[in-house]
Amino acid sequence: MQWDDVVTRIRMLPDFSRFLLPPLFSDLQKVAEHGPVIVVNASQYGCDALIVRNAEDPVHIPLDITQAEACELSSEFHTLAEQFGSSDNQLKLVGILCKLWNHVVHPVVQALGESNVCPGSRIWWCPTAEFTLLPLHAAGPYETKKKNLADIYISSYTPTLTTLIRARQRPEGSRDASSQHFVAIGQGNPVNGRELKCVAPELAVVAQHVTPIVSFTSLEDANATVENALDALDHNQWLHLACHGMPNRTQPFKSSFAMRDGPLMIKDIIRSNWQNPQFAFLSACHTTVGDEKSPDESIHLAAAMQFCGFRSVIGSMWSVDDEVARQVVSAFYRNFIDDSKRLDCTCAAVALHKSVESLRKKIPLEQQIVFVHIGV
Numbered sequence: 493m494q495w496d497d498v499v500t501r502i503r504m505l506p507d508f509s510r511f512l513l514p515p516l517f518s519d520l521q522k523v524a525e526h527g528p529v530i531v532v533n534a535s536q537y538g539c540d541a542l543i544v545r546n547a548e549d550p551v552h553i554p555l556d557i558t559q560a561e562a563c564e565l566s567s568e569f570h571t572l573a574e575q576f577g578s579s580d581n582q583l584k585l586v587g588i589l590c591k592l593w594n595h596v597v598h599p600v601v602q603a604l605g606e607s608n609v610c611p612g613s614r615i616w617w618c619p620t621a622e623f624t625l626l627p628l629h630a631a632g633p634y635e636t637k638k639k640n641l642a643d644i645y646i647s648s649y650t651p652t653l654t655t656l657i658r659a660r661q662r663p664e665g666s667r668d669a670s671s672q673h674f675v676a677i678g679q680g681n682p683v684n685g686r687e688l689k690c691v692a693p694e695l696a697v698v699a700q701h702v703t704p705i706v707s708f709t710s711l712e713d714a715n716a717t718v719e720n721a722l723d724a725l726d727h728n729q730w731l732h733l734a735c736h737g738m739p740n741r742t743q744p745f746k747s748s749f750a751m752r753d754g755p756l757m758i759k760d761i762i763r764s765n766w767q768n769p770q771f772a773f774l775s776a777c778h779t780t781v782g783d784e785k786s787p788d789e790s791i792h793l794a795a796a797m798q799f800c801g802f803r804s805v806i807g808s809m810w811s812v813d814d815e816v817a818r819q820v821v822s823a824f825y826r827n828f829i830d831d832s833k834r835l836d837c838t839c840a841a842v843a844l845h846k847s848v849e850s851l852r853k854k855i856p857l858e859q860q861i862v863f864v865h866i867g868v
Contacts, residue, residue: 499511499512515654519657520544520653520654520657521544521545521546521547522546522657522660523544523616523650523653523654523656523657523660524544524545524546524616525546525660526614526660526868527609527613527614527615527616528543528544528545528604528607528609528615528616529543529544529615529616529617529618529650529653529656530542530543530544530600530615530616530617530618531544531618531619531620531653532555532596532617532618532619532620532623532628533620533621533623534557534559534562534563534620534621534622534623535559535621536559538554538555538558538559539554539555539557539558539559539562539596540552540553540554540555541553541555541596541599541600541603543600543603543604543607544653545607548607551603551607553599553600553603555595555596555599556594556595556599557595557596559621559622561595562621562622562623562626563622565588565591565592565622565626566622566623566625566626568588569588569625569626569627570625572584572585572588573809573810573811573858574810576810576811576858581858582856582857582858585857585858586634586857589627589630589631589632589634589640590631590632590633590634592626592627592628592630592631593631593632593633593640593641594633596623596626596628596631597628597631597632597641598631598633601641601644601645604645609645611644611645612644612645612646613645613646614645614646614647614648614841614842615645615646615647615648616647616648616649616650616656617629617647617648617649617650618649618650618651618652618653618656619649627809627861627864628641628647629641629642629647629649629861629864630642630860630861642845642848642849642861646841646842646845647841647864647865648841648864648865648866648867649864649865649866650798650866650867651795651798651799651866655795655798655799655867656867656868659798659803659804659867659868660803660868672706672707672729672730672770672835673706673707673708673709673727673728673729673730674702674706674707674708674709674728674729674730674731674732674835675708675709675710675711675724675725675727675728675730675731675732676695676698676699676702676708676709676710676711676731676732676733676734677710677711677712677716677721677724677731677732677733677734677735678691678692678694678695678710678711678712678713678716678733678734678735679691679712679713679716679734679735679736679749679750679751679752680692680712680713680734680735681713681752682735682736682750682751682752683750683752683753683754688734688735688736688814689814690814690815690817690818691712691734691735691814692712692713693818694734694775694817694818694821694822695710695712695732695734697818697821697822697825698732698821698825701825701826701828701829702730702825702829702835704833705829705833705834705835706730706835709724709728711724713752714752715752716735716751716752717751717752717753718751718753718754718755718756718760721749721751721756722756722760722761722764725761725764725766726764726765726766726767727767728767728769729767729768729769729770729771730770730771730772730835731769731771731772731773731797731802732772732773732775732821733749733772733773733774733775733776734775734776734817734821735749735750735751735775735776736749736750736776737749737750737774737776737793737807737808738750738755739793744758745757745758745759745762746758746759747793747796749774749776749793758793758796761796761797761800762796762799762800764800766800766801768801769800769801769802769803770802770803770804770835770837771802771803771804771805771835771837771840772794772797772802772804772805772806773805773806773821773824774793774794774797774805774806774807774808775808775812775817775820775821776793776807776808776812793807794806794807794864794866795866798866798867802867803837803838803867803868804837804838804840804841804865804866804867804868805865805866805867806824806840806844806863806864806865806866807863807864807866808862808863808864809861809862809863809864810858810862811862812859812862812863813855813859816855816859816862819851819854819855820847820848820851820855820863823846823847823848823850823851824843824844824847825843826847827842827843827846827847828840828843837867837868838868840865840867841865844863844865848860848861848863
């Protein structure tokens with residue numbers, strides 16, 4: 493009775509009417525205000541996609557793949573991703589991306605077309621279970637004269653529907669650039685880890701594009717310590733991080749970024765005193781890798797940054813080549829900062845899409861699709 497009384501009083505507070513209750517579908521539908529969100533599900537009963545639309549009923553698509561097959565495909569891709577960069581795995585990669593297209597993504601694309609979602613529109617993927625480890629954004633037939641998903645729609649991800657809704661509800665931040673602060677943190681020589689030779693040139697590229705627009709700070713090498721990074725996170729709305737990313741599959745909150753003096757952990761980042769954070773570019777390896785044994789867990793480095801409050805995040809799904817990262821970053825900021833000379837975190841997905849498109853003929857396939865966008 494005491495419990496019921498307390499819960500009743502809490503639900504009378506502003507914005508707490510649904511306390512300890514599941515969200516209403518009418519509230520969840522708001523997630524699709526700027527484009528459809530596709531939830532992809534795998535279970536022992538079958539695999540499905542559910543297209544959430546803003547003003548209409550959701551569209552249900554049964555998928556021609558079993559949970560066991562999805563698990564096998566995920567495992568096959570995970571094994572392949574660990575070998576990227578060491579040998580030519582392009583044919584195997586294309587094979588996996590074709591299977592993803594045939595059994596998962598193409599039926600969704602057909603349904604989106606029937607729902608009048610125009611080519612060039614943004615879409616959001618919300619993968620669950622075995623699908624969280626698969627690069628849905630990169631699926632395609634990979635045949636001449638046939639379009640891959642990236643040729644049709646601009647893909648983003650969200651770990652959950654409510655995370656994306658919250659990111660959209662946060663204030664846009666001041667339009668006055670003088671009140672915006674951007675920090676670039678680069679660590680090419682961590683205590684434990686191989687040297688990253690392109691970190692300094694990468695940060696120079698970021699500075700070149702951003703300095704004329706916002707207050708800019710750079711932390712490099714000896715200055716890129718755990719303490720300095722956490723202090724910088726407290727005072728900046730915009731973040732570029734170039735370093736090694738280290739996922740911890742058994743204890744996700746101990747996943748970290750390698751600083752000069754040790755690991756900058758998710759559990760410490762989450763405790764930071766954020767001031768309206770807007771955007772983070774995580775130019776680090778393995779920032780969006782989930783846990784193969786617990787695929788429903790979304791606490792990876794990029795999702796954690798969004799849970800912390802960043803409205804828009806770019807991260808990598810597997811190891812990034814140092815030089816490729818520099819090229820992508822350069823192209824990204826060139827596309828990100830528009831003619832109005834202001835920063836807008838809602839433009840990040842389109843900027844990434846254009847950047848990768850411009851580099852297609854210059855970098856290998858696995859590096860073309862390694863970066864993904866999460867959030868608004």
